[in-house]
Amino acid sequence: MKKLCLVILILTLFVSFSVIAQQSYQPTYPNYSMNLTKVGSNAPFGDLFTYGGQNVPIYEVGKLSNAPTYKHAFYQWNISNTQVPSVAIIDSIVITFNAQFVNSQTSEFNYFNCWLDLSDPNLNKTTLWNYSDKTQNFPIGDGLINTPPYNYVEQKHKFVNGSNFVNSFINSLQQYNRFTLGIAWKYESSSSENIYWRILPVNLKIYFHIPNQSVTLDQRLSNNLQVGKLRKWEGSEIGFTPPPYINPGTQFDFPLLSTQTIQGDQAIYSGEKYNNWNDDKTDVRNHKEFLITAQTNQLISKFEPTKPSITIQNNLELYSTSGGNIHFKDPWLIDFPDPLYGNALRNRGMDAPFKQRPSPFYPDYTTSYNGDVYKGVFLNQVPDPNNPNKPYYSVKADAVQDIYLSHTGKMHKFYFQNWSASPQGSADFQNANSLETPVVFKQEGATVQANLKGTQLSNNSNAYSKGSQRNSI
Known part of the structure; x- marks a missing residue:
């Protein structure tokens, strides 16, 4: 029991450490500097x-003569959101530099914070100086200098979260994606002694962590009941x-601005299967990548009813039979081994290809076509002309097919005429006369058929009318 408790404690500490793991950013040098x-x-x-x-460069800071002559040093770092994310909480900032004794030790x-861009060709140096003048601007911090004679000695000053230095630094990044630091001797004045130091470039190191966002992973049937299981990408190992x-309903703390890949259940429950995430039908892939923001509170895998009794086939002229091949495009077919995620299978959304199937073809719950199981189709998936990413089904026929007829014992050429549905109105076509067309299944038991006219079969060219048994989307 003691051993088990110890294991649990270690795991808890590990998880806690992972959640608040500290990061740092330390550029080798500033981007710009200036000694005024x-x-x-x-x-x-x-x-x-x-x-x-x-x-x-080596700069001088302090009072050099009774003229009086003063020197201030300025350093600028350009820092992007990639280097220190905008959502980061800055724990501390450490500035380090080597200083050399000139005529004073301690x-x-x-x-x-001098705000200005040192690289600006129109930089007003008087304004820059005034930002570093204690009589005109408040310092954001200070630090003790201790320089024994002759050698350069490292000086290190740390400013923690909540300090004026850190708060001012954050404001600079938020406004300008840069920080311009001014350095001046704390006691310079017209009546002070002539005291100054030589300093090498300032090194800046920022310690920060990314806060977490609490996100609930959920999965629900169309009646809002929770169902099945979910999975998330845990890493390549x-x-x-x-x-x-x-x-479903489990809560996770994800780092802000992290990408989390979540997979909804791919099984059928109560005649329903996965349809979309968070009612977003512009991208129905499952698994799916989500950028975690402050607005991400829950990720819900939504199920909808799926119908198994659908037939897609060729309808051969003069014969109550089918044959040849038919093509079907299904945005929800789980058939793609995703190389980014260990070849785990997912659907492709509107990137799904047409797949050739033998006619008649049944996209039902269980029939496997070389490993592809369609698990039924959704009704009323209507294309949106203003949103090509909204998913819909499509059918495609070959213009000409050679099909063997057992009645004649011969191969016959069959030519595509049009699409129709049986019973009438059970499916709509965007263009019933086109080889390839979006199709909307309207009811359970619909049969979608490509009507084909054969050679050497009949002189009756009116066997199938292009206007029969079809509606337009």
């Missing part, structure tokens, strides 16, 4: 440095969730 010098009341001056190689630096799978 200001003498008396004159405008500040200094050149932009763009980082791209091994050579890096003091403090002020840190400022495990694949989709192994038995006993996931019960």
Whole structure:
């Protein structure tokens, strides 16, 4: 019992660690930097440095002379949502740099958010300077400097979540996808001593974690009763969730902006099968990828009634028989081994191909066609001319087929005439005279047929009228 409790505790700690796993982002160098010098009341001056190689500038910070002459350092990092996601919670920021003693060992630096883009060709350097001037702007943080003589010594300052430094950094990223840091000696003034340091480029390291979004995985019949099981992609080593799978109504904490791949049950329950996710019929693939956002609260696999007594066939002129081949496109047929997910089978939505089947063809619950089991069809799946991604069924016939007739003991050529349905009105066609057409099954027991006219059979060319037994969508 003690061993079991220990295993449970370890698993719990592992799961907790995984949920709050900390990440970090640390660029090698800033994107840009600038060392401005200001003498008396004159405008500040200094050149932009763009980082791209091994050579890096050494800047000076402090008061150099009684003129007075001051120097401030500025560093800019461009940070995208890919590097630090917009939903990330920043736990802390650490700035590190090497500083060299010039004429003082211990003091403090002020840190400022300077907002401006250092690479802007129209940059106003006076405005930039003012952002780093404690008499005109509040610092977002400060740090102790300790530099024994002669050597460059590493300085490290950490700012935690909730501090002015971190809050100001977040505001910069949200507005500009960049952060411009200004550094000045904390005690510079016209009456202060002439004290300054040399510093190497500032290193910025951001520690953050992605918060979780609580999402319920559910699955329901058309009467809203929960049914079956669900699975989610657990990674290439495990694949989709192994038995006993996931019960409908189970809640998960998924990282925001993560992609979760969920598979609804592929079995038939109470004469119903999977039709769509969350009533979204623009993409009916199952399994399906979902981007988890703050608005993702539940993912529901929706079932709808599926009808097994449908026949699709060729109707041969003058004979109450069928033969040859027919083609059918089913957006819900589970036939595609998805290489991105361990070759697990899924349907293809409107990317489904036409598949050739022997006539008559029965897309019922159990008949297997080289491993393909259609599990019935949905009624009233009407094409939307304004939304080509909305799924619908299609049928296709060959223009000419050679079909053997046992009555004559010969092969005969049969030519496509049109499509019809029996009983009349049990199916609609978008274009009944076209070889290929969307079809809408209207009722259980419908027979959809391609009417074919044969050679050397009859002189009665009116055996089948193009206007009989069909409706248009």
